[in-house]
Amino acid sequence: MxxxxxxxxxxxxxxxxxxxxxxxxxxxxxxxxxxxxxxxxxxxxxxxxxxxxxxxxxxxxxxxxxxxxxxxxxxxxxxxxxxxxxxxxxxxxxxxxxxxxxxxxxxxxxxxxxxxxxxxxxxxxxxxxxxxxxxxxxxxxSPKIDLRILNHWDNLDRTVERGYAGFSLWNWHQLPEYKDARYEDYARANASIGINGTVLTNVNSNALVLTPQYLEKVKALADIFRPYGLKVYLTARFSAPIEIGGLTTADPLDANVKAWWKNKVEEIYTYIPDFGGFLVKANSEGQPGPQNYGRNHVDGANMMAEALAPFNGVVMWRAFVYSEHDTTDRAKQAYSEFVPHDGEFQDNVIIQVKNGPIDFQPREPFHPMFGAMPNTNLMIEFQITQEYMGGATHLVYQPKLFEEVFESDTYQKGKGSTVAKVIDGSLDNKKITGVAGVSNIGTDRNWTGHHFLQANWYGFGRLAWNPYLNSEDIAKEWVRMTFTNKEESVNKLTDIMIASREAVVNYMTPLGLHHIMATGHHYGPGPWVSDLSRPEWNPVYYHKADNNGVGFDRTPSGSNATAQYAPEVATMFNNLETCPEQDLLWFHHVPWTYKLKSGHTLWDGLALKYQKGVNEVAEMQATWNQLENEVDTQRFNEVNMLLSIQYKEAKWWRDACLLYFQQFSKMKLPQGVEEPKHTLEYYKSLQFPYAPGIRPQW
Structure with a gap:
C-alpha cells in the first residue's frame, strides 16, 4: 500500500x-x-x-x-x-x-x-x-564541528545563482510583515540534522542587505530561526562603505573605514543580538577586496573580525581566488595567497576553502590548503547544489563525494592526518571549526527540485555534525525516513544512490578530467570551448588535449602544483604508476597509448569509462522501475521522468566528449562503446540561453 x-x-x-x-x-x-x-x-x-x-x-x-x-x-x-x-x-x-x-x-x-x-x-x-x-x-x-552552515547563493530579487529548485525562499519584498510558514519549516528541517547556521545572501553580494531597510527583514527571519538553534549570517560586500556608507574608499587600514564597519556591526546587533557574522568573497571573479588598495586578505579579514569580536561574531573569509594575470595554474593560487599568512588571522576569522583546488567538480583531489595552515582556522566548503552535475535533473548522491574528501589523507602530521581531522580541529586544536554547504533549496514544493536531492541536504547536515559517518549508512537512514523500511527496497534505493556519484564522474569527467562543461550555465559538455576572455575560463586550459595525449601536467615538469601537498602526497601524485587513476589526468598529461592498470590504452579506457557511466544510469533506471509498487505514484513518476533526462544527457556527454577527444587520439572507439548518433559539429551547435542557475550580472 x-x-x-x-x-x-x-x-x-x-x-x-x-x-x-x-x-x-x-x-x-x-x-x-x-x-x-x-x-x-x-x-x-x-x-x-x-x-x-x-x-x-x-x-x-x-x-x-x-x-x-x-x-x-x-x-x-x-x-x-x-x-x-x-x-x-x-x-x-x-x-x-x-x-x-x-x-x-x-x-x-x-x-x-x-x-x-x-x-x-x-x-x-x-x-x-x-x-x-x-x-x-x-x-x-555531540557535534564534532562548531559551525555547520548552509550558504544560500540567493539574490535580493529572489533569483538564485546556481539554483535549480525555483526561486529563493526569502520573499524580501513582503518581509518583515509577511512571514511565510515555510520559513519555520526550513528552520525545523535544519535543526533535525544539526545545521546551526544559514548565510541568507549570495557570496557575490549586494551591499543593500546591510541597510536598515533590509536588516529589519533579516531580523524577522532570525526571530523565526532562533528557537531551532539556527543563527543568521550575511555576506558582506567589501565595498559597502563606499556603496551605502558614503565613503570614498574601502581600504581596510583606513580609520574611517574601520569606524564604518564597527558602527555597522553594532547596528546589526541591535536588530539581531545573536547575529553570527559575515561571509566574505573578496578579490575573486571581479569582487572588490583589500587587494584593490594594495592590502592583503589578512588586512581585510582582521579589520572585519575586530568589529565583530565584541559580539562573538565570526568572519568566514573565502579562499576561492584566482586571477587572469596568473596563467600557469589556477589550482595553485589560493594556496599561494593564503598559506604564507598562516597564523596571522584573528581568532574569530575562519578561512573557507572549497573541497578541491578548482571549483566543485564531480571529482577533485582534496585542496592542498588542508594540512598546510596548522595555525589558522579552516572550514571546508562543499557545493550541495549541482552546478557541475546536471542541476536538479540528475540524481547524484553527493555525501559519497563529501565522505571521499573527509577521508583523504593530507599527511600533515604523518599518515592518518585526514581532512576530517583538519576540519574538526583535532589535528591542530583550532579555535573555531566549520563546514559550509552551498544550498540546493528553493521554492519548489519538494524543496530541492528532485526528490532524491533532498538526501544531499540531509547527508550534508549529518556529515557536518560528524565527518566520520559512513555515506551508505546515511543513505539508508534517509531512505527509511523518506520512502520505506522494507529491507529489499531499502537496499535497492541505496544501491541507486551509492552508484550515482561514480556514474556522473564516469559520464562527465572520468580519469581526472575536469572543468570541461559548457560556458556560463555549466550545463552540458563543452570541451572545445577556447574563445573566452580569460584563459582559465576555457575548458581547453584544463584538459590540454593534443595529438600526443590529454591531461594537465601538475608535476615538477609542469605547473608543479603537487609541491603544495605534503611530500608523501606529492610523491604519490607525481608518479604515473602511483597516482590514483581517478586523478590521473588531473596531474599528468598522458599519451593516448599509455597502458592503464586494466591493460587498456588510455583512449580505450577513457571511452569505456564514458560508456560505463551511461550504463550505470540505465541500471539506476532499471532498479527504480522495480520499485513501482513500493513508491507512491507521484514520486515514482517524477523520478522516472528525471532519470530519463539523466540517461539522455549521459549519452550526450559521452558522445560529445569522445567525438571531441577522438580528433586528437585518431583512434577508433573500442568494442562495447556505442557510436555517437550525431556529429561533433551538431553537439557544438547546441545552445541553452535560458538554462537554470545562470550567474546574474553584478
Whole structure:
C-alpha cells in the first residue's frame, strides 16, 4: 500500500508504521510525555515529540500508556532525582550535544542546553522512523564541528545563482510583515540534522542587505530561526562603505573605514543580538577586496573580525581566488595567497576553502590548503547544489563525494592526518571549526527540485555534525525516513544512490578530467570551448588535449602544483604508476597509448569509462522501475521522468566528449562503446540561453 506525497515533509513525514507487530511493540513501550522548561526551543521540542509519536504510532488523540514515560528537558530543568543519575555522563557532552538514556521506567532526552534537547528529540524520533529498538538506550552524541552552515547563493530579487529548485525562499519584498510558514519549516528541517547556521545572501553580494531597510527583514527571519538553534549570517560586500556608507574608499587600514564597519556591526546587533557574522568573497571573479588598495586578505579579514569580536561574531573569509594575470595554474593560487599568512588571522576569522583546488567538480583531489595552515582556522566548503552535475535533473548522491574528501589523507602530521581531522580541529586544536554547504533549496514544493536531492541536504547536515559517518549508512537512514523500511527496497534505493556519484564522474569527467562543461550555465559538455576572455575560463586550459595525449601536467615538469601537498602526497601524485587513476589526468598529461592498470590504452579506457557511466544510469533506471509498487505514484513518476533526462544527457556527454577527444587520439572507439548518433559539429551547435542557475550580472 503506497500513498501520494509531494515531498514537502522531507525526511520528517511521521507516517504511521505499517508493520503491525512493531507498531504494537512501540505502543507498549511509549508512555506519557513530560517536558521540563518553557523556552521557545523547549516548546518546539515538545510539539515535535507529540507530533512525531502520534503520527508514527497512529495515536493522534489517544492516550499513551506504554512502559516508558518520555522525559524531555535540559539538565538544569530536570527533576533532581533524575538529573543526579545523569550528571556524570553529561560531562562528556558539549553545549549542543545530547543524551538519550533509558532507566527505570523512563526514556530521558536531556542535554546541557535546550537546543541539545531538540537535537536529541529528532534523534529519538529517527529511531522510531527507522524501526530501531528503543529499549536499553544509552546514546551520547555531540557535534564534532562548531559551525555547520548552509550558504544560500540567493539574490535580493529572489533569483538564485546556481539554483535549480525555483526561486529563493526569502520573499524580501513582503518581509518583515509577511512571514511565510515555510520559513519555520526550513528552520525545523535544519535543526533535525544539526545545521546551526544559514548565510541568507549570495557570496557575490549586494551591499543593500546591510541597510536598515533590509536588516529589519533579516531580523524577522532570525526571530523565526532562533528557537531551532539556527543563527543568521550575511555576506558582506567589501565595498559597502563606499556603496551605502558614503565613503570614498574601502581600504581596510583606513580609520574611517574601520569606524564604518564597527558602527555597522553594532547596528546589526541591535536588530539581531545573536547575529553570527559575515561571509566574505573578496578579490575573486571581479569582487572588490583589500587587494584593490594594495592590502592583503589578512588586512581585510582582521579589520572585519575586530568589529565583530565584541559580539562573538565570526568572519568566514573565502579562499576561492584566482586571477587572469596568473596563467600557469589556477589550482595553485589560493594556496599561494593564503598559506604564507598562516597564523596571522584573528581568532574569530575562519578561512573557507572549497573541497578541491578548482571549483566543485564531480571529482577533485582534496585542496592542498588542508594540512598546510596548522595555525589558522579552516572550514571546508562543499557545493550541495549541482552546478557541475546536471542541476536538479540528475540524481547524484553527493555525501559519497563529501565522505571521499573527509577521508583523504593530507599527511600533515604523518599518515592518518585526514581532512576530517583538519576540519574538526583535532589535528591542530583550532579555535573555531566549520563546514559550509552551498544550498540546493528553493521554492519548489519538494524543496530541492528532485526528490532524491533532498538526501544531499540531509547527508550534508549529518556529515557536518560528524565527518566520520559512513555515506551508505546515511543513505539508508534517509531512505527509511523518506520512502520505506522494507529491507529489499531499502537496499535497492541505496544501491541507486551509492552508484550515482561514480556514474556522473564516469559520464562527465572520468580519469581526472575536469572543468570541461559548457560556458556560463555549466550545463552540458563543452570541451572545445577556447574563445573566452580569460584563459582559465576555457575548458581547453584544463584538459590540454593534443595529438600526443590529454591531461594537465601538475608535476615538477609542469605547473608543479603537487609541491603544495605534503611530500608523501606529492610523491604519490607525481608518479604515473602511483597516482590514483581517478586523478590521473588531473596531474599528468598522458599519451593516448599509455597502458592503464586494466591493460587498456588510455583512449580505450577513457571511452569505456564514458560508456560505463551511461550504463550505470540505465541500471539506476532499471532498479527504480522495480520499485513501482513500493513508491507512491507521484514520486515514482517524477523520478522516472528525471532519470530519463539523466540517461539522455549521459549519452550526450559521452558522445560529445569522445567525438571531441577522438580528433586528437585518431583512434577508433573500442568494442562495447556505442557510436555517437550525431556529429561533433551538431553537439557544438547546441545552445541553452535560458538554462537554470545562470550567474546574474553584478
Amino acid at each position: 503506497t500513498y501520494a506525497t509531494d515531498g514537502y515533509k522531507l525526511w520528517m513525514d511521521y507516517k504511521t508504521i505499517s508493520d503491525s507487530a512493531l507498531l504494537k511493540e512501540y505502543q507498549s513501550l511509549i508512555g506519557s510525555v513530560q517536558t521540563y522548561g518553557n523556552s521557545e526551543t523547549m516548546k518546539k521540542a515538545t510539539t515535535e515529540i507529540y507530533n512525531g509519536i502520534s503520527g508514527i504510532l497512529g495515536m493522534k488523540n489517544q492516550k499513551l500508556d506504554g512502559k516508558f514515560s518520555i522525559i524531555l528537558g535540559s539538565y538544569n530543568n530536570l527533576p533532581k532525582t533524575i538529573a543526579q543519575q545523569l550528571s556524570q555522563e553529561l560531562e562528556n557532552l558539549n553545549e549542543e550535544g545530547y543524551l538519550i538514556k533509558s532507566f527505570s521506567n523512563h526514556i530521558v532526552i536531556t542535554a546541557k542546553t535546550d537546543i541539545g534537547v531538540l537535537y536529541g528529540t529528532f534523534n529519538f524520533l529517527k529511531r522510531l522512523q527507522t524501526h530501531q529498538s528503543i529499549e536499553n538506550l544509552n546514546i551520547l552524541d
